[in-house]
Amino acid sequence: MTTVASFPVQQRGPSTREAPIVSGAWTVPAGLTYIFFRVDIPTSDYEDPLNSFELIVQVDNAGVWEQYSALTWQGGQWIGRDGTVNPPPTKKIPADAIVGKSTRIALVVPRRMRIGGLIQSEP
Amino acid sequence: MAAVQTTTVDINGGVTSGTSAAFGSSVQAGRAIMVGITTWNSGTSVTITGVTRDSDSFSQVATIDIGENTISIWKAENVGAGTTGVTVNASGTCDLTFAATEVSNVPTSSTADASNTATANNNDPTVSVTTVDSAPQMFGCFAHNQGDRTLTADGSYTMLAENEGGTNDMPLAWMYQLFASSGAKTVDGSIGLDGGTWGIVGASLKSEAEGGGAATPVRLRRMGLLGVQ
Numbered sequence: 001m002t003t004v005a006s007f008p009v010q011q012r013g014p015s016t017r018e019a020p021i022v023s024g025a026w027t028v029p030a031g032l033t034y035i036f037f038r039v040d041i042p043t044s045d046y047e048d049p050l051n052s053f054e055l056i057v058q059v060d061n062a063g064v065w066e067q068y069s070a071l072t073w074q075g076g077q078w079i080g081r082d083g084t085v086n087p088p089p090t091k092k093i094p095a096d097a098i099v100g101k102s103t104r105i106a107l108v109v110p111r112r113m114r115i116g117g118l119i120q121s122e123p
Numbered sequence: 124m125a126a127v128q129t130t131t132v133d134i135n136g137g138v139t140s141g142t143s144a145a146f147g148s149s150v151q152a153g154r155a156i157m158v159g160i161t162t163w164n165s166g167t168s169v170t171i172t173g174v175t176r177d178s179d180s181f182s183q184v185a186t187i188d189i190g191e192n193t194i195s196i197w198k199a200e201n202v203g204a205g206t207t208g209v210t211v212n213a214s215g216t217c218d219l220t221f222a223a224t225e226v227s228n229v230p231t232s233s234t235a236d237a238s239n240t241a242t243a244n245n246n247d248p249t250v251s252v253t254t255v256d257s258a259p260q261m262f263g264c265f266a267h268n269q270g271d272r273t274l275t276a277d278g279s280y281t282m283l284a285e286n287e288g289g290t291n292d293m294p295l296a297w298m299y300q301l302f303a304s305s306g307a308k309t310v311d312g313s314i315g316l317d318g319g320t321w322g323i324v325g326a327s328l329k330s331e332a333e334g335g336g337a338a339t340p341v342r343l344r345r346m347g348l349l350g351v352q
Binding site for chain 2: 039057059066067068069070071072073074075076078079080081082084087088089090091092093094096097098
């Protein structure tokens with residue numbers, strides 16, 4: 001997989017005056033099958049049930065950023081199917097329909113928390 | 124055409140809702156959308172509290188639990204036009220994978236035909252659905268509680284979407300077949316040689332030619348994530 005963009009883990013949220021956090025736009029190249037997102041959250045922020053975020057994939061449609069896909073995450077300890085404690089939230093969506101289109105990520109963080117992540121493409 | 128186009132999403136790590144990718148082409152008003160959903164949460168029962176898309180009205184057709192995993196099929200009929208994806212809301216945090224398919228050649232009301240569920244511990248997810256319609260459009264959704272497995276649609280089923288996860292995300296197989304007669308139909312897949320405990324849901328829709336009248340089963344061509352090519 002190829003990393004398209006990344007966001008360093010740092011305090012984000014209302015008090016940072018950057019909510020929602022919006023990535024730079026990139027054009028989805030031909031030949032991609034999936035786009036993969038991973039969100040990194042330090043343990044104490046991950047396990048705080050008051051923390052949450054919404055990750056929205058947006059596509060440019062004639063100058064209007066329209067929602068392509070989204071997820072909502074809620075804090076609290078999470079043990080994955082393989083036994084991993086607090087695995088990074090991930091998301092995988094097909095890329096076929098947005099090849100050649102300008103795409104970006106909007107991350108809505110209602111409560112101040114440490115969060116980062118990366119976007120990868122899969123041929 | 125019948126299973127026109129499919130969109131998916133695979134999300135993990137304690138999510139409470141997810142929206143699929145938008146449909147690649149505008150859904151045609153009056154058609155149906157079928158949704159196959161698989162969820163997992165360690166030790167806690169998680170139910171799907173709702174499926175939404177604009178003003179469409181979704182209802183659960185059938186569901187089965189296999190331990191901490193839940194497999195279900197939902198449907199909406201007489202849907203609105205547009206590319207908006209489908210949103211699935213869960214009662215708690217979970218791993219969530221689902222696929223949504225636009226279905227043509229269906230009535231605008233009373234589309235449900237028949238459904239059934241099954242579970243066992245082997246490598247052959249199978250369920251028999253006794254259909255009533257003369258040209259039932261059968262959807263199958265299955266998952267398992269094991270690590271990564273190879274998911275296959277058997278017989279003449281077409282795999283509309285699949286997520287061959289298991290180790291650290293929720294597997295899903297979402298398949299389709301249009302039949303030319305009523306009666307008992309077998310929804311049939313496989314989860315590879317290693318097997319495991321699986322659950323499967325089969326659900327059929329009635330057929331009707333668009334604009335009214337009986338539908339004629341058509342030969343399906345190559346069908347990928349975006350449906351018939």
